[in-house]
Amino acid sequence: MSRYLPILLVQAPSRRPGTDASLDGFEHEIATHLSDFGPGFEPRRMVVYPELHLCAAEGTPEERTALLESIAEPLNGSRIRRLGAIAARLGVWLLPGTICERGEDGHLYNTAPVFSPDGELVAAYRKCFPWRPFEPYRPGKRFEVFEVPGVGRVGLAVCYDIWFPEVSRQLAWMGAEVIINQAATTTCDRAQEQVLVKANAIFNQVFVVSANVAEPTGVGQSLIVDPEGRERAAMSGASAGILTDVLNLDEVERVRTFGTAGLNRVWSQFRADDPVLELPMYEGRLDPRRLS
Template identity: 35%
Template sequence: MRASLLQVAVNEGESVDSRRRRVAAMVRDQAAADLVVLPELWTTGAFAYDAFDSEAEPVEGPTFEAMAKAASDAGVWLHAGSIPERAPDGTLYNTSLVFSPSGEPAASYRKIHRFGFDQGEAVLMGAGDALVTVRLPETVLGVATCYDLRFPELFRGLVDRGAETLVVAAGWPERRRAHWTLLARARAVENQAFVLACATAGTHASVPQAGHSLVVDPWGEVLAEAGPDEEVLTVDFDPATVAGTRERFPALKDRVLGLDRPRR
């Protein structure tokens, strides 16, 4: 299976419409891939809090339309990163979109863990409440977004729902890049799954982005890693490795469930 991670540069000075057209063209260029992955909030920038409200769009808005057509034109599965979604009741969400090779919507995921503590995304956006997996012909994707990466229980929940390849769209800051790599490898090892972690490049809202998107195998080995700038990271991997790893080293079978429940 071939995956292409599009490490999009989100810089001030480029309009959302212009970036949307540019990214759609990048997706169309990946017709040789099976799966294309975009980063988190690439239309606005994950730290551009002031733009969330003005640039928010319904799920089936202009980004949905552009990405659906790009996926269809390229004939690829497309994890189109995330957008600032405005729900019918006015609530904003950080929502990821997934499309089939025919351009049909395959899934959407509202980010569960919002970053910012008492500011930014944490107060401007609502929290999702549902785990999302997507079945591809070759593998089952588990969908997560940026700050979710710090919460291993979310990924274990995705594995319990059949996930073999964990896709993380992110706008991760450069100052915590060491955590980005460490956590992506940890999620791969503990879940014996591939991790496709796609981040933004550039600087938006005065926050330099980490870049360094990476693909990690079920043993925690980094198969490919991007640099700091805009880049297309393409890697071939064998999803069957997941089943083989879990069979040869069956650590998941030794899980002890219910440890978080009170004892009587």
């Protein structure tokens, strides 16, 4: 049986953080999008929103930081509980966009939560590479993958993380066959990001789903890329809209077995008797005995 993962990517403008009523509106919006599709894939359908979709902050650096300080919540706070309830009522895998988390150490983190169709918080990834000096967040210090039962493993990378190839490579080593990249790019470098999305897919022979924020603040241009770096679906502009696709994760195995373009099998490169390649920059090494 093929391992299908239905994706509903929402390219939407950021929302100002507010009351529970604003989350009611968020739930209604998702339900409206889902109503256009017949049954058959629930509870496998995955709904993906852009970075900080529910926690937009504008103004001067001081104003942004003050607002974020005022809305930050721990992962056991009311916002997380409400989002889990939304996922359960709609019966979907919900990635609502990153949120402003108050860590147990008191610092702010740009955190991507993931909720199962049962409403469980199954993953929470703290962005490792905040875009400085704009973002006031502390960087996370661990990578995050989660399992969709019967389908496969999904990894998380937030916006600027995609510029650092170590993130996607580590997620792939952890078994991710799909990487979700939630972004809030408002600047003129989205064209370069699209290249990086494709490059990370090619380097690691994985699907990459990149959801970016819509106008008036964001530049949009969300896209879904296959394990050979080809666009499966894309938004050409910044207008609000949705992308839908059904990813067959067996394609990852096909590409890794036969190679990108039927040629390049990077996951079969190493042999057990190859020399160890030292990586002094990382105080680590590539040991073929662990990769072959």
